Amino acid sequence: MSLPIQTGFKDIVRTFPDWHWTVVRIVGQGDSVVALVRASGTHQGVSQLPLNGALLVGVPPTGTHFDVWHIHWFKLADGRITADYRTRDDIGLYKQLGPLTK
DSSP states (O other): OOOOHHHHHHHHHHHOTTOEEEEEEEEEETTEEEEEEEEEEEOOSOBOSOOTTSTTBTOOOOOOEEEEEEEEEEEEETTEEEEEEEEEOHHHHHHHHSSSOO
């Protein structure tokens, strides 16, 4: 399923109104930029889209805070991002919020 980035971001902010993304380190070489980031937020809304593994769709808010790592690899051309490859700690997110047991 491919959604416009704005649609996905709206669902993330609806689900985690205090969602925060901190770039911890960023490196670039040639047409690539890699960013190590920390994502955090508090589960205060109901996710409506199957994002991040889809385990939060329709789940009532828990009020639980999460804090996980993400790595994003951006490919660039003419000063624009042309591709974004990522790995996220979705299992860590779900363990912290409750859909998966510890």
